[in-house]
Amino acid sequence: MPIESDHERRRVTLTADGPALIEGPVEVVTADGRTIRSDRFAVALCLCRRSKNYPFCDTSHRKHCRPS
Numbered sequence: 001m002p003i004e005s006d007h008e009r010r011r012v013t014l015t016a017d018g019p020a021l022i023e024g025p026v027e028v029v030t031a032d033g034r035t036i037r038s039d040r041f042a043v044a045l046c047l048c049r050r051s052k053n054y055p056f057c058d059t060s061h062r063k064h065c066r067p068s
């Protein structure tokens, strides 16, 4: 089904060294088939896989920042 308007379009923002920020509500399906729902205004999905709350970011990526 085509997306009718920008209102229905979800925005995903990739950060430089951290999570992907996704406007909620969302339904996340994990690699092992679990479905996790969140009604939050925005969620941060972990891309570094260091989060103890994976698939959500718990800011663990900050401990491993690349030097600039």
Ligand code: FES
Pocket (backbone or CB within 6 Å): 017, 018, 019, 020, 045, 046, 047, 048, 049, 050, 051, 056, 057, 058, 059, 060, 061, 062
């Ligand atoms: S991106 Fe933040 S803990 Fe992985």
